[in-house]
Amino acid sequence: MLIKSAAAALALTAGLVSSLPAVSSEARGYNGTWTVQLVTESGLCDSRTTVSLSVRDGNIRLASLDEGGATVTGRIGEDGSVGLTVRRGGASGAASGRLQASSGAGTWTVSSLCSGRWTAQRRSTRVAQAD
Template sequence: MRVARIQTVLLSCILTAGFAAPTLAGTAYDGLWTVKIVTKTGSCDPVTQYPLTVSDGKVSAADSDVTGSVGSQGYVRVSIRGAYANGHLSGNAGSGKWNGASAGIPCSGRWEASRH
C-alpha cells in the first residue's frame, strides 16, 4: 500500500512538473514588422518605411541603428537614427507618435506598423 501511495505521488509530481514547465521565450509581439513613418511637421522625409524585428520584446533592424522594446501589454519605445517613437501594438498592427530632427530642424509625426 505504501508503494502504491509513493507511485501515485511521484506520478502526480511528474504530471504537475510537465504542465508547469516554462514556455519558450518570446512575446506576443515577436516577428517581422513593417513600420511606416509619416512626417506631419518639419523637413524630414515625408514617408519612410522600415522592416523591424521584435524578438523577446526587443526591437532591432538589420541595416539601421534601432534600439527599443515592446512591453507585455504592447507599449512601444524605440529610437531610430536619433528619432524617438512611442505607441502601442495590438495583434498584428500598431501606431504611435515620433519626433526627431533633420539638419537641426525639429520634425514629428505618426507611425503605423503591421506584422507579416
C-alpha cells in the same frame, strides 16, 4: 535629400524605453517582422518612409542591415507599449505607441527637425536574422 532620409530613418526612435515594463511572456507575443510606415506631419523629413523591424522577446531592432547605418534599440511592454531609440550618425530620435496582435500605431519625433505618426503591420511571426 540626405538630411530628410536620415531624419526619416531616425523617426522610429527613441525614447521612453526605461519607462516600459519588463519583458514577459506576453511581450513575446509580438515576435516577428513588422513593416512600419512613418508619415511626417511637420518638419524637414521625407513625407513617407517605410522601415522593416524585427521583434524578438520584446526587443526591437532593424530587420535588415540596409538602413543607411542607423541603429534601433527598443522594447515592447507586456501591454504592447512601444519605446524606441534610433541613432544615425550624430542624430537621434524617439518613438512611442502601442502594438496589438498584428498592427500598431504611435508618434515619433527627431529633435526639432520633424515629427509625425507611424503605423505598423506584422508581416511574419518569424524573426529576421540580420546582425
